[in-house]
Amino acid sequence: MRGGGLLTISTRHNSPENRVEVLFKDTGHGIKTEYRNEIFDPFFTTREVGEGGGLGLSVCYGLVSKNDGEITFETVTEEEDRENKGSTFTVSLPVAP
Ligand SMILES: Nc1ncnc2c1ncn2[C@@H]1O[C@H](COP(=O)(O)OP(=O)(O)O)[C@@H](O)[C@H]1O
Ligand SMILES: [Mg+2]
Numbered sequence: 001m002r003g004g005g006l007l008t009i010s011t012r013h014n015s016p017e018n019r020v021e022v023l024f025k026d027t028g029h030g031i032k033t034e035y036r037n038e039i040f041d042p043f044f045t046t047r048e049v050g051e052g053g054g055l056g057l058s059v060c061y062g063l064v065s066k067n068d069g070e071i072t073f074e075t076v077t078e079e080e081d082r083e084n085k086g087s088t089f090t091v092s093l094p095v096a097p
Helices: 056-066
Strands: 007-014 019-026 070-076 086-094
Touching (some): 056 070
Antiparallel strands (some): 070 086
16 A cells, blocks of 8 residues: 555455455555456566565465465555545455365
8 A cells, every 4th residue: 555544354254155254455546447457467566676576466366276265356446436445355265174
């Protein structure tokens, strides 16, 4: 969150599907429409050269997928809705027997 913001991490049990969900919600700048299909790609980054590698989300995607999980996101940019800008990433995992 360039420019600051609030990060809220919460967990819940999705009973109908018997999965555990972890939500990472921020009030940052959101993700522009043109980047939304690329954020999980290895080395995709919007940071300046030398500021980051673009591996964070692709590594998360790999780890979550390997464990029969899913990672999804919703995002709102400031241009779309000033009051509700930010992103929420949800990790959904099957409950261990
Ligand atoms: N919570 C977020 N809010 C806004 N943009 C994000 C968020 N998470 C990821 N992104 C976008 O996805 C890109 C890739 O993220 P990531 O794989 O973590 O690599 P990095 O952090 O090194 O850029 C980021 O550069 C950024 O553009
Ligand atoms: Mg990152």
